[in-house]
Amino acid sequence: xxxxxxxxxxxxxxxxxxxxxxxxxxxxxxxxxxxxxxxxxxxxxxxxxxxxxxxxxxxxxxxxxxxxxxxxxxxxxxxxxxxxxxxxxxxxxxxxxxxxxxxxxxxxxxxxxxxxxxxxxxxxxxxxxxxxxxxxxxxxxxxxxxxxxxxxxxxxxxxxxxxxxxxxxxxxxxxxxxxxxxxxxxxxxxxxxxxxxxxxxxxxxxxxxxxxxxxxxxxxxxxxxxxxxxxxxxxxxxxxxxxxxxxxxxxxxxxxxxxxxxxxxxxxxxxxxxxxxxxxxxxxxxxxxxxxxxxxxxxxxxxxxxxxxxxxxxxxxxxxxxxxxxxxxxxxxxxxxxxxxxxxxxxxxxxxxxxxxxxxxxxxxxxxxxxxxxxxxxxxxxxxxxxxxxxxx
Amino acid sequence: xxxxxxxxxxxxxxxxxxxxxxxxxxxxxxxxxxxxxxxxxxxxxxxxxxxxxxxxxxxxxxxxxxxxxxxxxxxxxxxxxxxxxxxxxxxxxxxxxxxxxxxxxxxxxxxxxxxxxxxxxxxxxxxxxxxxxxxxxxxxxxxxxxxxxxxxxxxxxxxxxxxxxxxxxxxxxxxxxxxxxxxxxxxxxxxxxxxxxxxxxxxxxxxxxxxxxxxxxxxxxxxxxxxxxxxxxxxxxxxxxxxxxxxxxxxxxxxxxxxxxxxxxxxxxxxxxxxxxxxxxxxxxxxxxxxxxxxxxxxxxxxxxxxxxxxxxxxxxxxxxxxxxxxxxxxxxxxxxxxxxxxxxxxxxxxxxxxxxxxxxxxxxxxxxxxxxxxxxxxxxxxxxxxxxxxxxxxxxxxxxxxxxxxxxxxxxxxxxxxxxxxxxxxxxxxxxxxxx
Numbered sequence: 001x002x003x004x005x006x007x008x009x010x011x012x013x014x015x016x017x018x019x020x021x022x023x024x025x026x027x028x029x030x031x032x033x034x035x036x037x038x039x040x041x042x043x044x045x046x047x048x049x050x051x052x053x054x055x056x057x058x059x060x061x062x063x064x065x066x067x068x069x070x071x072x073x074x075x076x077x078x079x080x081x082x083x084x085x086x087x088x089x090x091x092x093x094x095x096x097x098x099x100x101x102x103x104x105x106x107x108x109x110x111x112x113x114x115x116x117x118x119x120x121x122x123x124x125x126x127x128x129x130x131x132x133x134x135x136x137x138x139x140x141x142x143x144x145x146x147x148x149x150x151x152x153x154x155x156x157x158x159x160x161x162x163x164x165x166x167x168x169x170x171x172x173x174x175x176x177x178x179x180x181x182x183x184x185x186x187x188x189x190x191x192x193x194x195x196x197x198x199x200x201x202x203x204x205x206x207x208x209x210x211x212x213x214x215x216x217x218x219x220x221x222x223x224x225x226x227x228x229x230x231x232x233x234x235x236x237x238x239x240x241x242x243x244x245x246x247x248x249x250x251x252x253x254x255x256x257x258x259x260x261x262x263x264x265x266x267x268x269x270x271x272x273x274x275x276x277x278x279x280x281x282x283x284x285x286x287x288x289x290x291x292x293x294x295x296x297x298x299x300x301x302x303x304x305x306x307x308x309x310x311x312x313x314x315x316x317x318x319x320x321x322x323x324x325x326x327x328x329x330x331x332x333x334x335x336x337x338x339x340x341x342x343x344x345x346x347x348x349x350x351x352x353x354x355x356x357x358x359x360x361x362x363x364x365x366x367x368x369x370x371x372x373x374x375x376x377x378x379x380x381x382x383x384x385x386x387x388x389x390x391x392x393x
Numbered sequence: 394x395x396x397x398x399x400x401x402x403x404x405x406x407x408x409x410x411x412x413x414x415x416x417x418x419x420x421x422x423x424x425x426x427x428x429x430x431x432x433x434x435x436x437x438x439x440x441x442x443x444x445x446x447x448x449x450x451x452x453x454x455x456x457x458x459x460x461x462x463x464x465x466x467x468x469x470x471x472x473x474x475x476x477x478x479x480x481x482x483x484x485x486x487x488x489x490x491x492x493x494x495x496x497x498x499x500x501x502x503x504x505x506x507x508x509x510x511x512x513x514x515x516x517x518x519x520x521x522x523x524x525x526x527x528x529x530x531x532x533x534x535x536x537x538x539x540x541x542x543x544x545x546x547x548x549x550x551x552x553x554x555x556x557x558x559x560x561x562x563x564x565x566x567x568x569x570x571x572x573x574x575x576x577x578x579x580x581x582x583x584x585x586x587x588x589x590x591x592x593x594x595x596x597x598x599x600x601x602x603x604x605x606x607x608x609x610x611x612x613x614x615x616x617x618x619x620x621x622x623x624x625x626x627x628x629x630x631x632x633x634x635x636x637x638x639x640x641x642x643x644x645x646x647x648x649x650x651x652x653x654x655x656x657x658x659x660x661x662x663x664x665x666x667x668x669x670x671x672x673x674x675x676x677x678x679x680x681x682x683x684x685x686x687x688x689x690x691x692x693x694x695x696x697x698x699x700x701x702x703x704x705x706x707x708x709x710x711x712x713x714x715x716x717x718x719x720x721x722x723x724x725x726x727x728x729x730x731x732x733x734x735x736x737x738x739x740x741x742x743x744x745x746x747x748x749x750x751x752x753x754x755x756x757x758x759x760x761x762x763x764x765x766x767x768x769x770x771x772x773x774x775x776x777x778x779x780x781x782x783x784x785x786x787x788x789x790x791x792x793x794x795x796x797x798x799x800x801x802x803x804x805x806x807x808x809x810x811x812x813x814x815x816x817x818x819x820x821x822x823x824x825x826x827x828x829x830x
Contacts, residue, residue, distance in 0.1 A: 040456030127452030
């Protein structure tokens, strides 16, 4: 069965995606839930929780309130908390129970905004989808609320926004700062990071950018919105180890005024049968696979269990694959020899196949957080390939 | 000094002004980063040779799966995710039966028991859990299936923790009763071997069983032989009653009080039930008093903060400390539990103690506020009062009675003398469990 797992974890859910994406912007995020969502998110999906405070709360939904549809209590509680906390905005998302009761997020958000005067948006998460979905709708909401058209940045090079970086994909590895530094060396200035490492004030200037860089699929809805509203093209990709390909693609996007993808392949590689596989989030995994392929001149497949609906497959060979049994069979049936994936995939890697461990916070949470590495650092891929070569000897 | 009174929903109330029951108006809730308390995954894992299967939405699964992952027990946990469509297409029960069957047939070992957890949405949708258990039991007659619940929306009726401690003993079937055997029910850590509770049982030749010491499923099943089931944690009381009623044995609730008279009454009740002579408890009490004197000397007038996760009767504990000269200034607790008598007494004895909410939204930045040096009893207190001088226990730490008072006093003395690595300790999920982080 597709919805069964004997041993490997599931990925972080949409509610965690919302909270993670909006964490640093000074808003108040409320998850309409009994109690589990907040504990799960703050323990397993949020590495900033101990050191960086953020107004993220649960509604403490009870059975009685759910059955009787006591939305007024939720509204009053949020209005009261907003009065005490004075957030820059309020985001309301939810868990499975509000889905069952048909909770109207947009209507309640409008009501709260009317009572508080604070920008409020409802995000209809339900705890059954991946963090990609939640983070995607959250970043789109923040952009549509706070980004308005404005003159382009007066800068000789290319001014960009980085969209979609969250600790769920990048951990606390300093990846956003590294990207900013990397780009500054090749004539690219970062206006804002719409995700981690950014502020709401910076985001308000996002429309002054000439291009957007989508570093995880979480950022694609916001990038598409900005393309439609402000004519800003976007590129999907992560500068793995060096800025080269991504930087030139960004310059090209501005020059041609056309969005696109790094020449990454999602799903089966079109150049032939791959014996190598990367499992993880679509954009980062695709970027790793691309660089790995360039370095080794061998085909690399990519599986993206957290976002099987992603539109990032230029080759149209997406594999809708998230079930444990399907991933296990894919690796076995295709004779995959090496897999780059989170360490907890070890349980389903068949004999004879090597696992090169690449911790993914959205999968294994805190278990390997200390082993996560900044994918943009110079020796990231070299290390990866070295590990592989070493193991091959 | 009381603060935050200008807020719409202040997180603090003076004990002298606090109502009985809920101390604060309900509202949005914050989750502080103190992870020592056990959850239903940890508790279920106490049954040897059992496998846990959770059926719920991805968001709910995530927390339980990673609890198991962090305690290096992923091989004892599987899951079935529930989709939006699955909730409405009439396959709720069959999906669970098919999923559990597939999991069991694919496991590399045969579990003796399966704890099957359904969630709020299943119960809300009217899922027929009995049918699921029946079908699975017919299909796998060699496995004991237990219906378990991850239903936080129903926490006001019965907490998931208390419910879990009921279901924990569901596998026990009636056996010939051994009048010379006793169980301690519902605790998640062994009771101190030196406690008067354990010593009275063992010194009088009784066999003492406890799920925390069971190494095999057969040892677990042997718990059904006990003539007397004892619980001392509030969350274990219902489980103790249910088990005793089902097996036709005696239930004894001996709450973990810090009041000398109550401790004596509990021990007398125990001895009467076991039919043994009640020992002279004076030496135990004297030892406790000596430990308190020693701790007071180390602590001096440093303020003490106590939280409800460390001791199940925080007001009873506070009263004991106040009576022994300690400067108890803060208690973190949202609702009055079973120590109402001590709470009432403190209204006269120490009405200026400040009660803080553990979950109020206005506690978010409390750790960053200026705090005097505080010695904390419990992880939440350590977090909120930003102190590395703390006692790192949950649920009384397995300590009980006068011996328990002496031990916790010793821990306070230790805490006063040596700071701890707070971040590491309070980040560890489930004190006493393995942790990979």
